[in-house]
Amino acid sequence: MRILIADDDCTSRAVLAAVLQKNGFEVLQTTNGAEAWQLLQQPQAPALAILDWVMPELDGLELVRRVRALATDRPPYLIMLTSRCAKVDVIAGLDAGANDYLTKPFDSGELRARVAVGRRMIELQEALVRSKELLAHQATHDALTGLYNRRAILARLQDEMARAQRGAALAIGSCDIDHFxxxxxxxxxxxxxxxxxxxxxxxxxxxxxxxxxGRFGGEEFLIVAPIKNGTCHVALFDRLCRQVANTPIVTRNGPLALTLSIGVACYRPTDDLDQLLARADAALYRAKEQGRNRVIYAACGEMDEATLIKS
Known part of the structure; x- marks a missing residue:
């Protein structure tokens, strides 16, 4: 674990660093609050910081307030270091957002104990963040395939439709495994x-x-494909269909050949979500009716019906 020491007193800083390094911590040192503020804003900021109250450029109290104003899931554990020991000063430091308080001259045993408390709190906080991220992933991803689930891929589609309303182009592909x-x-x-x-x-x-x-349900998948300048969504879906037909899937029963039917629809300004999906589904049904293993395009501007991928 990395620990930041911000203290303009050379002797105090050296003693702090020596104790922490002896206990296996990586130590970063600064001599003023402004430097500490820059370090604590970085993406890989130290998880714990020991901050002197009185420092040049930016004092410890203001530094704590700024750090606590940052939007982050992993706020650093902050220990205030000062010769002030009056209860009113302790309260001021804690109210500003400090997690703990260490008075000068400090005892090395007390320092180790308070840092150990901080480390435990950081580990608990990290475990909580990981649990939150896992729950968020489970809420948006299909448990079997790891793809977006139906709700999440529809949310992505709605986001892209909002962009398309501002002039971007968009195509979607409703894909179904043939004879699954x-x-x-x-x-x-x-x-x-x-x-x-x-x-x-x-x-x-x-x-x-x-x-x-995303996995839309059962053996059906949905592809949301923004149409960038210089790209061709027709080539994308044709290539996908050919690749699936030419690539057996390895299973416990050996490689299995399969094919894919795809119905594609381009977003139109008059489309709502249901209308866009319905046009893609209608194209998919036509692909099934016409023999499967092919891409069918819903009417979209100058492009009318279809591309055939022969088996």
């Missing part, structure tokens, strides 16, 4: 799950960094 029920019936649901996971990886590898992919 046969895979489950012939090889079992565990193999079916492996097919879903393998397809999710394959599609993810083929998509562009700014595209989004």
């Amino acid at each position: 029920k046969r895979i489950n019936d012939s090889y079992g649901h565990q193999t079916g799950d492996e097919v879903l996971c393998g397809l999710a990886r394959l599609l993810t590898e083929q998509l562009r960094p700014f595209d989004s992919l």
Whole structure:
């Protein structure tokens, strides 16, 4: 763990650093509050800071207030260091946002004990943040494939539709594995799950960094593809369909060939979410009716019907 010492007293700073380094901590040192403020704003800021109350440029009390005003999930643990020991001063430091208080001259044993308390609090805080991040991930991602779940991919679609209303172009692809029920019936649901996971990886590898992919339900996936200048969404969906047809998915029952039907719709200013999805679904149904393993495009501007991907 890294610890920041901000103290303009050379002797005090050296003693603090020696005790902390002896106990295995990485120590950063500054001689004024302004330097400490710069360090504590960095993305990889020290998790714990020992701040002298009286420092040049920016005193410890104001520094604590500024740090506590930062928006972060991982606020540093702050220990105020000062020769002031009156109760009113202790209260002022704690009210400003300090976690603990250490008076000069300090005892090395007390310093170790207070830092140990800080370390435990930081570890608990980190565990809480990780739990929060895990819950957030579980709320937005499909447990089997790791892709966005239905709610999350629809949220991404709504965000892109909002951008499209300001002039950006957008296409979506409703994708369905052809004859997926046969895979489950012939090889079992565990193999079916492996097919879903393998397809999710394959599609993810083929998509562009700014595209989004989600499991929409069962064996159906939704691709949200912003149309950037100089890019072609037709080429994107055609390539995906060909790649799936040419890449067997490795399963416990050996490599399994599969194909994908895709219905594509471009966003129109008059579309709401349901209308855009309905046009993509209608194109998907036509792809199924026309023999599967193909991309069908809903009418969109000058482009009318379809592209065929032959098996």
